[in-house]
Amino acid sequence: MNSTRFWTKLGLYGALITAWIATMGSLYFSEVTGFTPCTLCWYQRILMYPLAGLITLGILRRDHHLPHLVLPFSLLGQGFSVYHFLLQKTPYFGSPSSCGIGVTCSTVWIDWFGIVTIPLLAMVGFMAITTGMLLVIATDTRAAGNVGSYQWPRWPAPLIVLVAIGLYLTGAARAGNIQVSLPEVVIPFVSELPILGLSSDPTATPDPTATPTSLENGASLYSQACASCHGANGIGAEGLGTALANSPQITNLTESEMFAIIRDGRAADAPNNRTGIAMPPSGGQPDLTDEQIVDIILYIQSLQ
Ligand code: HEC
Structure with missing residues (x-):
């Protein structure tokens, strides 16, 4: 019993x-x-x-x-x-x-x-x-x-x-960080959906040091791994991710600084966090290789 x-x-x-x-x-x-x-x-x-x-x-x-x-x-x-x-x-x-x-x-x-x-x-x-x-x-x-x-x-x-x-x-x-953040109402930018083949992206001026294939590769990786938060063509998305196109933040970063941010992500309470919103390591895609991240960086630099 x-x-x-x-x-x-x-x-x-x-x-x-x-x-x-x-x-x-x-x-x-x-x-x-x-x-x-x-x-x-x-x-x-x-x-x-x-x-x-x-x-x-x-x-x-x-x-x-x-x-x-x-x-x-x-x-x-x-x-x-x-x-x-x-x-x-x-x-x-x-x-x-x-x-x-x-x-x-x-x-x-x-x-x-x-x-x-x-x-x-x-x-x-x-x-x-x-x-x-x-x-x-x-x-x-x-x-x-x-x-x-x-x-x-x-x-x-x-x-x-x-x-x-x-x-x-x-x-x-x-x-030391209770965020009471109400979920943002995110309007899907239907016209901006990430169909990011570089040819379909008139705003991008290719970086002369980048070979076309790595740029194209970077653009398509970006649309898979990053666009959900940073928006198509890096326009940013309110409450999810900062704008990466035409961003003074980006132009101030060296390639290796940018690499470190992407690989490690940024906790919401990290001292250098600017928005109070977290970014997951590797954008939440742990399988991204170093080379793939470098391609993405080339693509982001081409958006400046
Ligand atoms: C889940 C959402 C999310 C995803 C996915 C994401 N990021 Fe972020 N990312 C953020 C947020 C939020 C910030 C801003 C953090 C802060 O306030 O400092 C950020 C910041 C950055 C920054 C620093 C620039 C700045 O504005 O401070 C870079 C560079 C960056 N992300 C690149 C990427 C790349 C490349 C990918 C894809 C591999 C990616 N992110 C995927 C949310 C995301």
């Missing part, structure tokens, strides 16, 4: 802890670290955030239907995060080209150990919640129709919620 109680509690509080860590962690990434969520991130947030509240209330109300309310959310969320992860890490779901202005879903903000990206964290979270709920279904004596059975303890729920919120606030205070 006591061992079934153990598994029920593990399932319940494990799922609760996971939902709160995922919610607070995702808010930390967007509000403190300054990573801009893409569309697929938003779908996963829409499915994860309610679970934090739902599981808390389900435990407080000792509602033994809880797993059946949670599973549709966690399974669907799992589907989205698996798809999102494969999109970032495998070539099987189309090229990482930008479909307009806005952060593309293949943009990689974190890449710990070359494998741990934000969708992977979400996937682990949704899976842990699903497993926890299945564990509750399998071991909860009340759910098995055993009337008069084990009552779930309530007290861990508020404690877990407080600890999660406390951790978030401590982290944010240490980073």
Whole structure:
């Protein structure tokens, strides 16, 4: 009997802890670290955030239907995060080209150990919640129709919620950077969609030192990796990325300084950050080679 109680509690509080860590962690990434969520991130947030509240209330109300309310959310969320992860890490779901202005879903903000990206964290979270709920279904004596059975303890729920919120606030205070930035309404510049073959770009005057192929290569890499934030032809996009065309910032940078910025990105709280918005390392495309970045630099220089 006591061992079934153990598994029920593990399932319940494990799922609760996971939902709160995922919610607070995702808010930390967007509000403190300054990573801009893409569309697929938003779908996963829409499915994860309610679970934090739902599981808390389900435990407080000792509602033994809880797993059946949670599973549709966690399974669907799992589907989205698996798809999102494969999109970032495998070539099987189309090229990482930008479909307009806005952060593309293949943009990689974190890449710990070359494998741990934000969708992977979400996937682990949704899976842990699903497993926890299945564990509750399998071991909860009340759910098995055993009337008069084990009552779930309530007290861990508020404690877990407080600890999660406390951790978030401590982290944010240490980073000294709680940005309350409302999402910008980004108007897609339909006429400016990045169809950037150099020939179709009348504003670009080729750099005489650049060979045409590397410039063209740079232009097409730019449209895949950078245009989603910096706009077609480097015109910039409000709330996403600065203008790179005709920019005094760019003309003041040497090629190697520019290389370093592109490779390392720029955290929202970096001392030299000018906008308070973060840029991911390599523009969120960790696979870009040094040569490809040099081609992109040639292209950006041609826009001055
Ligand atoms: C997810 C959005 C995003 C993507 C993708 C992105 N950038 Fe940025 N980038 C930014 C932001 C935001 C800044 C401004 C940071 C600041 O305020 O200092 C920036 C700054 C820069 C700067 C410094 C110039 C300046 O205005 O301060 C360069 C150069 C640059 N980006 C190049 C690139 C290149 C090349 C790519 C593609 C490989 C790229 N970026 C992809 C968001 C992005």
